[in-house]
Amino acid sequence: MTDGQPALTREEQIELYKAIITPRKIEEKMLILLRQGRISKWFSGYGQEAVSVGTSMAMQDDEYICTMHRNLGVFTTRNVPLDRLFAQFQGKAEGFTKGRDRSFHFGTNEHRIVGMISHLGPQLGVADGLSLAHKLSGEQKISMVYTGDGGASEGDFHEALNVASVWQLPVLFVVENNQWGLSTPSREQFNFDSFTVKGPAYGMEAYTVDGNDIESVYRTTKALAESMRTRPRPVLLECKTFRIRGHEEASGTKYYPDGLIDEWSKKDPVENYEKTLIEAGILSASEADEIKKAAVKHIADMLEKADSYEKIVFDAEVELGDVYADFKNEEVKPSSDETKPMRMIDAIHDALDLAMDKHQNLVLMGQDIADYGGVFKATDGLMTKHGSDRVRNTPLCEAAIVGTGLGLSIQGYKSMVEMQFADFVTEGFTQIVNNLAKIHWRWGQKADVVVRMPTGAGVAAGPFHSQSNEAWFTHTPGLKVVYPSNAAEAKGLLLQAFEDPNPVMFFEHKGIYRSGEMEVPVGHYTLPFGKASVVRSGQTATIITYGMGVVKCKKLLSEVEEFADIELIDLRTLVPWDKETVLESVSKTGKVLLVTEDVKSGSFIHDISNEIQAEVFDHLDAPVMTLTSMDTAVPFAPELEEGFLPWSKLEAKIRQLLDY
Template identity: 75%
Template sequence: MKSEAAGLPEQPSLTNEQYIDLYKAMIIPRLIEDKMLILLRQGRISKWFSGYGQEAVSVGTSLAMNEDEFICTMHRNLGVFTSRKVPLNKLFAQFQGKLEGFTKGRDRSFHFGSKEHKIVGMISHLGPQLGLADGLALGHLIDGDQKVAMVYTGDGGASEGDFHEALNVASVWGLPVIFVIENNQWGLSTPSREQFNFDSFTVKGPAYGMEAYSVDGNDIIEVYRTTRALTDSMRSNPRPVILECKTFRIRGHEEASGTKYYPEGLIEEWTTKDPLKRFEAFLIENNITNEKEMQSMQAEVKKHIADELDVADSYPVIQFDEEREFRDLFAPFDNEEVHPSSDKVEELRMIDAIHSGLTQAMEAHPELVLMGQDIADYGGVFKATDGLMQKFGKARVRNTPLCEAAILGTGLGLSIVGKKSMVEMQFADFVTEGFTQIVNNLAKIHWRWGQNADVVVRMPTGAGVAAGPFHSQSNEAWFTHTPGLKVVYPSNPADAKGLLLQAFRDPNPVMFFEHKGLYRSETGEVPTEYYTVPFGRASIVKAGSAATLVTYGMGVHKSMDIVRELDADVEVIDLRTLVPWDYETIATSVRKTGRLILVSEDVRSGGFINDISARVGEELFTHLDAPIVHVTSLDTPIPFASPLEGGFLPWNRLKEKLEMLLEY
């Protein structure tokens, strides 16, 4: 069994003891597979993604890593979990959807991670874990650790845009990531020839400026020795590498889908290449062990599996606990206010207040890394990060390729290794390129398996500057609808700085919206020293008794203009944060005024203020003396020409609506 991968660093030789260890590591996932297929037929687990016949890939690559190095897994990497000695009773409890599993019954099969075992599991979208590996490696690189991150993808999953973005970022930044491509010939029922138009993923290497190797994924020795040679080399010479492991998926994508789409004879052909049988033949042929000893090792593993399954079976069926579901949504955070150490203030524009907040956050949190397009030398398109690279260095203030998904994933990877990150969207509209990472990874990861996502996503947003439908959208409701995210939207310089500094203190993902129209038009006194503004605490901008007006962002200024013009006795409330939002302040005001008008630059359908309206209508109906009034933009995309944009926005309708409410 000799590696055919050309151009590799020198590969290690193996002792007989190492061969035996490899064999023991191989039989564990195989024998668990045998047991799980029985449990599936018995209805004791609900789904199974088989790695039968692919064990050499998971076992060989994972054992070539150091135990303190992270591995990002996929569907068929049971061998990673067993090689990392994850307790089998806890693993089986995970498969059974029990509280003792890694996700407390909230997710299935291998959709979880274990920081203790340095494993980061997948989500169903297949590609996002690639960007996470970039973040893990970046954290090691910044700290000067000689460590490698490993991530798996399938040949089908490699068609995702995440694959391109993650490899591109890793290459540009010289990140020590080994991208293992399990080329098992099929993506569910789709053969490789319908997924990509090349024979080997090694052709991808030159295109990304990185090394690429291909090995026989059914040869455990070749997989292990090749991976070991690469990881040893990458620790002293950090760089990304592609490792293609050619193998075959003997069973279905998952058991329910079957294998009827395979051409006749294909399974039989690959069965002769079974990695376990091949390795057993090698061990016997070279007098390393014998059949009796192998049977003894298998019997020992079978007993261990049975014992651990008994433990998992003893755990009770999980019961719903509403308090627990909410408690686990966010990592714990003491949302107290930090007061400035002096009374010194300075008159700042909103953009300058944000710049001051970023500067003080970088000073307060040495582990904080800023990432975004053009944010380094150039200082960002709005100059929020101007001069920060010169002050804190290129390692912490990083220009990124146009790879929003990979960079958001990188932020999550940095969080897993104990760092904080900020990702600046050049415009809030561009966040759609990284939507999966935000709503499926950042938002859900703590609820799923207890890993926090210490990532702040800055979102320059809003209309009024004649920028058209792709630079002006108010898309905050996309994220207020997603449990697990905090959403912040300041209206003035002092709040912008204080809320931003609070966002960096909070270990949870924060979507931080900044209205572009306020960057340089709005000035105010801002404390010079470090301070924070707590989340979920609205501000009463103006007291009143005739009606309650609730708004945020630009709406605060437009509403105050109208209230002053009418000289109206209206209480104006600035929400400041949308998740969490301050119900008590609104409720107290509505009980006093009996009238409520909700103002938002967002469109009416699906807008965040509808949530406020629904709760107030349900809980405070008897206190209302008039219908709740909504003032929003039109339910159309945002037009470019100024006269059209003016008609789209709500500001020209606000005065009439407020007068109608006051006269009701």
């Protein structure tokens, strides 16, 4: 790829030398600080600096780079202030994560860097989203993302490359092949000699380069990047190098065969580049010495500044306050009294259409959602109206698509990801609970993503298309969890989800999609999160539920005369949930039944039960009672499913509560 590229000028060569010296000198200092106990952990890129420096020097300053453990050279090349970087390593408030995460687990939009999480793969899908944003905006820009040879064994690697290829996204996938995954050599990680064989399998070009030759890395990357900007497409670039030190310092290198470190030390990218420049007369030995001294002094000055920062002090209010991005959770009333009869699926379709009109930066993604309109037809006709760029069929790559949503958010877009069934969300679980949920708390980045979750049993679909998995997400700080029970609320809550810059898990019970019509306000309106609905007022007892539970309870209460004075509360949202309305109702009635279609173990209603007993115990005239499905998977046969679900036991449970 360097054919036809002009030779580097003396100034470019000196800049490359200066750029590779800085991370090397930081490494040397950090290893000393680690032994002194002044930092707790260090992932060394010693001997691999040419990859990070050479590739990032070839990128434009406003193009995003997604990093990993050994990419210190990206941060120094992008001129991240070293005092803040060192404060990050020390866990201080002046670091990029305010002491909440370590080493390079952070991002900075100012410097166009998106850091990793520990799972060695999710950053790849994020790069897809960053590049999709460029493509949608018509910008001649690319994104670059690193993975290790070990990390490339993760499913995220396959998914991200596949999506990038199908959508022809300008992502430069850099495989930093240092030939070991912690103590596991390449021959036990994969069965090929070079990652160049991977490219054609995904329909993309692939190249390999000596990762210890900084000029070769730089020139190859620059040529590829320039080509990708004018002809957007993904490219795989393998940089072959070696990890001189351990995966992290505590793990050591005893697993390396004798002589291997010595052999690779002769290929040291810093020492060899310095020698090359001196022998070519580009740089004198004294000039090289002055560059190194200047780097060492700057590092020492910035370390002294970082050391001067006070140790972080725990403040619960601050910690909780950063879990979510700020959002004015306000109700927007309909502009008129006009209504229209709609089923829930119609209301969801209407909300999606209105949101696409209002938010021109909103992108819908999911399997079969374009021409086909989704398996439940929630997006039917939306591609025709809004275009295939904004209503996108996806490959079966849930992890990469959720990551793409996050990448879009970083670039200022909104996105919706439809899980074909809520059960399939497990394929994207890491992206949701570890990336979307934590990113604002970690480094202040919004995750403006709505994940729609067709959920629930009662339709004889068996254990993999029927489970109620909302509690998986109510347990994860940083996510909002919404679960409407009717068409009008589904529309208002979904439109609110698109206003909220935080990640929203939006549950839609399949059994309610087409169960009947109700009058739904025409046009745009929103319902606030965390505000329950009192469906029926009463004095004798309170039933608290959501989703299908509201439908079943409402029907039964209207049919049984003895139940006429029971209060029914629809939570509508689980995170946040309306504690005030719940406690006020229970204090009034003295008896409460919590109902859910979820299984008993770990159900979210038990969190509410705990709050009721802690806050209004003195007002209770009976134990807090719960009704759930059985603690099994959802069975297929209708007879078994009916026995599994709580609805056949609902009347008896209510009578037990009233009779106590």
